[in-house]
Amino acid sequence: MKNRMRQIILAAACGLSFLAVPRGLWAQENQLGEKKEAASVECKKGFLDCYWFLLSPSDEKAFKNLKTDIERQAFIEQFWKDRDPDPNTPENERKIETDQWIKDVEEDTILLRNTDVDFSPTTFREGGGPRGEMARIYLLHGMPDFKAKLPEGQRFVELMMWTYGDGSGHIKYNFLFYKKYGMFKVFRLYGMGLETALQEISNRFGPQDPDYINQEWYEFQAADIQRIFQSALFQFSDYSKMNPDEAMKPPTPAALLVEQSGSGVLGDPIIPPGWVMRWSTSPTSLPVRFRISGNKGGIPLILLKYSDVDWREKENEFELVLKLRIFFQNKETKQLVLFKSDKQKEKVPYYERWITKKAKKNELLANPDAFFALPLVELGREIENFPAGTYRVNIYLRHEVTNKDAAFVEEIVKK
């Protein structure tokens, strides 16, 4: 009978485990409306004392190893720069917010001034003081979107819940605190079953017998009419990989988030290591002359002036690398001509090659306004094999390093 009761309780608990906490609560403004306002205060204690919760062990070690005030100041400036959530604004919103939260914890009155229903006044002192778990969570995440308390019952301790939403209707964190030995602790025993959870929040010392646990569960259900605390015993977050310890770690600095994302701005010059650039006077273009025809024996030519292109220099040798891509489309049939590719086994509908030109320093400097030609012999042979017809030719040439470019649209007649 007792075992059957336990099975029923566990089944009911599983059914409740994904019970949604009222989502509309995430949309409610923080009761005190303080989360988003700029702080007019700055933490005046030392850097480590103020911002200990944001520092990883390696950050702390690195800071302690600094020898001079100048080094420490530089570290602090970079530290906050890396954590600025919006570099487009002059202020660092994260620092402003954090300093206000530090002040809240030090004054320890913000949770006393709370006017939420079902949340009796409390202090950070009840959660271990300014360096306890409650304070750490507040310092990292600010005022929760939703708070509730469940008074101590006959068989279970006082419970408190802080819920943070992610702005899109999901629970980011659902911290459940239970008050044991006079102090609120963060509940961590997710995934270990109802019995283990109830043992932990029981108000008697030591392991309890199953009868006691059953009674505790009945009492708990009766007290938790909205079932929000029952849900909190089983699920910390809507994001399956999240747990309380992860949520209480220093957050990834904004700058590192960006780096890890791989997102960025494309189109900038990428100078290979070891090379020095000799820049041309043309800021964006390749002032190139391109000669192409359908005539037999006509070799396509790229004509450039030495001074009109950017050269990369290494050990007195200059090099130019250009990417050439050409589409040939028969105007009558609309078909694209296929070519062998360096990278793919099948033929591709474009001609694409990297073209390299090397030059000695004296060659370049002796007559910078001289032209040089890049003959495209292979392409010329390909064109000789085209069927007769008129072709629309779409030519694109791009400098490999600087992305300066040239684009042409021509027509050739192959007889």
Added chain:
Amino acid sequence: MNYLAALLVCSTLIAGREADVPDPPDLRGWNMVGERVHLEIKGEDAEKVFTEIVGFTEDYQNPNDPTERVRVVKKIIPLIPAEMTMGDDPTSPTSIISNYIRKKSNDKLKKRYENSEAIAYMRYHLLRDARTGRTESWLRTQEGPWIYREGVEPDRSTFSEPSKDDPEEPILVGIKFSLGGEYRILKIDQDFIVKHGRRP
């Protein structure tokens, strides 16, 4: 003969009167008016807005004649900010990354403005009359020479090419300016567009 003469006159009128090519306007001392407008290629999917910037236009006012304006079209080395759609939560990773990309893009754009290249000018008057109403236009071809026409403005159109991955589907890669039978194309290598995530 009369027919041929008429044809020649009509062709010239349609194409704009070609003259000896005067130098493009010297805008030193002129004041920029209004906002700089980007020449952009745009696309979007469910997650991202894609914007590729190939140039911009600026309008200048003659300090000695406020009714005389010149619009300049300038080319830049294309800028492709990989911006993600902002979420509702400003502290979310998506929003933070978006902010950083926007800052990086703005910083790089400022440098691009300084290192831009004028490829077209249009001189016009705000008050048009028989004496001052003619537009004058210049367009620089890829090879370097300037093309000049009176009475017409450069034609602007989008420019597409076959997609390397799917030749049946053209991919928008640039903007084409045409004047007097010549043209200038401002475009982006489609490899960058695809790397950016935009598909045809």
